[in-house]
Amino acid sequence: MCGIVGYIGKQEVVPILLEGLSKLEYRGYDSAGVAIYNNNKVTVRKNKGRLSVLEKALSTEKINGTLGIGHTRWATHGEPSDVNAHPHENTSGDIAVVHNGIIENYMKLKDWLIEEGKEFKSDTDTEVIAHLIDYYFDGDLVLAVQKSIEKLEGAYAIGVISKSNPDQLVAVRKDSPLIVGVGEGENFIASDIPALLKHTRDVYFLDDGDMVILTQENIRILNEFGKEVKKEIFNVTWDVKAAEKGGYQHFMLKEIHEQPNAIKETLSPRIDADGNIDLAEINITKEELSEINKIVIVACGTAYHAGLVGKYAIEKFAKIPVETDVASEFRYRDPFIDKNTLFIAVSQSGETADTLAALREARRRGAKIIAVTNVVGSRISREAEDVFYTWAGPEIAVASTKAYITQLVSMYLIALDLGLKKGTLTKEKYDEVLKELRSLPEKAEQILGDISLIQELADKQFNNQSVFYIGRGIDDYVGREGSLKLKEISYIHSEAIAAGELKHGTIALIEEGTLVIAVATQEHLYEKMLSNIKEVKARGAYVIAIAKENQVEIEKTADKVLYIPETMDELTPILSVIPLQLLAYYIAVARGCDVDKPKNLAKSVTVE
Numbered sequence: 001m002c003g004i005v006g007y008i009g010k011q012e013v014v015p016i017l018l019e020g021l022s023k024l025e026y027r028g029y030d031s032a033g034v035a036i037y038n039n040n041k042v043t044v045r046k047n048k049g050r051l052s053v054l055e056k057a058l059s060t061e062k063i064n065g066t067l068g069i070g071h072t073r074w075a076t077h078g079e080p081s082d083v084n085a086h087p088h089e090n091t092s093g094d095i096a097v098v099h100n101g102i103i104e105n106y107m108k109l110k111d112w113l114i115e116e117g118k119e120f121k122s123d124t125d126t127e128v129i130a131h132l133i134d135y136y137f138d139g140d141l142v143l144a145v146q147k148s149i150e151k152l153e154g155a156y157a158i159g160v161i162s163k164s165n166p167d168q169l170v171a172v173r174k175d176s177p178l179i180v181g182v183g184e185g186e187n188f189i190a191s192d193i194p195a196l197l198k199h200t201r202d203v204y205f206l207d208d209g210d211m212v213i214l215t216q217e218n219i220r221i222l223n224e225f226g227k228e229v230k231k232e233i234f235n236v237t238w239d240v241k242a243a244e245k246g247g248y249q250h251f252m253l254k255e256i257h258e259q260p261n262a263i264k265e266t267l268s269p270r271i272d273a274d275g276n277i278d279l280a281e282i283n284i285t286k287e288e289l290s291e292i293n294k295i296v297i298v299a300c301g302t303a304y305h306a307g308l309v310g311k312y313a314i315e316k317f318a319k320i321p322v323e324t325d326v327a328s329e330f331r332y333r334d335p336f337i338d339k340n341t342l343f344i345a346v347s348q349s350g351e352t353a354d355t356l357a358a359l360r361e362a363r364r365r366g367a368k369i370i371a372v373t374n375v376v377g378s379r380i381s382r383e384a385e386d387v388f389y390t391w392a393g394p395e396i397a398v399a400s401t402k403a404y405i406t407q408l409v410s411m412y413l414i415a416l417d418l419g420l421k422k423g424t425l426t427k428e429k430y431d432e433v434l435k436e437l438r439s440l441p442e443k444a445e446q447i448l449g450d451i452s453l454i455q456e457l458a459d460k461q462f463n464n465q466s467v468f469y470i471g472r473g474i475d476d477y478v479g480r481e482g483s484l485k486l487k488e489i490s491y492i493h494s495e496a497i498a499a500g501e502l503k504h505g506t507i508a509l510i511e512e513g514t515l516v517i518a519v520a521t522q523e524h525l526y527e528k529m530l531s532n533i534k535e536v537k538a539r540g541a542y543v544i545a546i547a548k549e550n551q552v553e554i555e556k557t558a559d560k561v562l563y564i565p566e567t568m569d570e571l572t573p574i575l576s577v578i579p580l581q582l583l584a585y586y587i588a589v590a591r592g593c594d595v596d597k598p599k600n601l602a603k604s605v606t607v608e
């Protein structure tokens with residue numbers, strides 16, 4: 001949701017904070033700010049708008065200092081404005097705080113603090129933290145922060161500096177991400193790894209309730225009971241370039257083009273020397289598997305769409321009933337979950353609040369929990385029994401692409417493995433699917449090798465008011481993902497619908513020139529899709545179809561066809577989503593949208 005960085009060391013802090021924030025803008029970008037300790041005071045500068053607004057403002061003044069905190073915001077409490085931007089201060093401006101998360105009981109605390117004479121300036125929940133610390137402060141910042149967090153309900157990652165403690169940066173986390181970067185004569189905090197990579201690859205992951213006290217030379221970590229704990233340093237092995245655009249106009253385009261490699265990276269470590277799947281990270285014995293009578297996949301947004309394909313694949317190959325649910329609904333419907341349920345949480349970031357809450361609910365009801373996530377050390381990865389990492393590499397664009405494709409690959413690997421273990425899938429079929437799965441990076445590359453028709457269509461179709469995606473079976477799931485991509489980055493209203501449902505209502509909206517994207521890759525549903533395309537064509541729709549190379553007769557029905565290479569029906573989502581991602585991307589570019597940072601969105605949603 002929001003991005004935090006903090007620094008204590010010997011270097012000038014402003015450039016370090018700004019550079020770190022630029023790597024975290026994907027987490028929120030409606031305002032940004034910094035607080036710097038200098039000349040025996042804390043100086044705060046903050047602005048509504050992108051980080052560039054703050055950068056410009058800071059370029060006209062020189063603020064020296066070697067201790068500071070910074071923040072890039074995605075508004076929850078209070079509109080985006082200069083005054084609601086972080087950092088927030090206590091009344092005298094001696095203490096500055098940055099925060100990611102939500103303080104649920106802030107109204108109560110605010111009323112009380114106002115009675116105590118504290119003056120509030122903003123509409124945010126965060127400001128109570130600054131005043132609370134001030135209330136408890138008697139010279140010891142650590143103690144004041146400790147006392148303050150006892151009063152807080154909700155989720156938070158917090159960074160604090162104070163005029164009275166110029167040699168300390170204090171931070172604390174609960175249910176919101178925060179890591180510590182270990183340097184030489186300097187130390188850092190950040191919401192995510194890319195913000196630190198320029199300075200260090202050695203990080204500590206904090207646990208819930210942990211507080212960290214940084215000085216130039218030292219890092220002390222206290223657990224939720226105030227006891228000092230020792231943690232292992234995690235060495236980040238990513239290439240710095242992984243978090244840079246590398247010549248592409250946008251991160252999203254780069255990440256779409258990284259998909260063939262991302263598929264390989266997710267597959268390769270799971271295939272043993274004999275060419276079989278080895279899911280060492282998932283500990284389910286045959287006996288345990290025989291007791292599992294249901295699988296529940298829970299996720300949000302794009303990850304939910306991957307979960308829908310997961311349902312299809314697991315039911316098809318492993319013959320276990322699967323429910324796929326959106327995480328924000330799951331725990332409010334009193335779900336049937338018990339010790340015979342296998343629960344799979346799918347989350348790129350591993351920190352989505354709803355998915356985490358659903359996971360906790362499933363655990364409370366006795367389910368075995370697997371996380372499928374892209375972020376090592378993330379909250380969801382830590383709370384699951386087993387973790388299956390989607391090795392997509394860092395995904396920076398807000399709209400998910402390569403993480404989605406690796407989630408699909410993960411779903412297929414899990415389905416095939418379960419199918420073989422259960423004996424519901426013959427070894428011949430297993431080998432056949434696996435061989436085809438391994439050929440997909442090359443086929444994905446083929447799609448990316450010629451995108452001229454997609455660009456041409458985007459240039460013609462970017463002015464639509466409303467776009468419909470239709471498909472049947474797994475094609476419907478892919479259509480939903482294509483539709484989500486289009487709406488989030490181009491702001492065109494779009495809707496995905498099972499093609500057979502059209503005539504039950506939605507077809508009323510089809511008129512002359514309406515753009516309909518028809519995903520029609522499934523042999524056994526092909527004729528039915530052709531009929532659905534004819535239905536919308538008869539009402540004046542302009543139809544772009546996605547079909548397999550050998551399905552050329554679709555050209556007689558659709559206006560344009562985007563072909564994907566031949567593959568088995570079960571695996572088409574991994575290929576058919578690529579033209580949809582590209583179409584959404586080029587339409588958004590043609591509309592002049594800020595593709596990597598769509599309005600109102602943030603990369604990880606750590607609030608409910």
Ligand code: F6R
Binds near residue numbers: 299347399
């Ligand atoms: C859309 C998108 C979101 C996320 C959703 C879940 O492009 O990225 O719909 O998929 O917010 O996020 P994670 O996977 O981090 O749990």
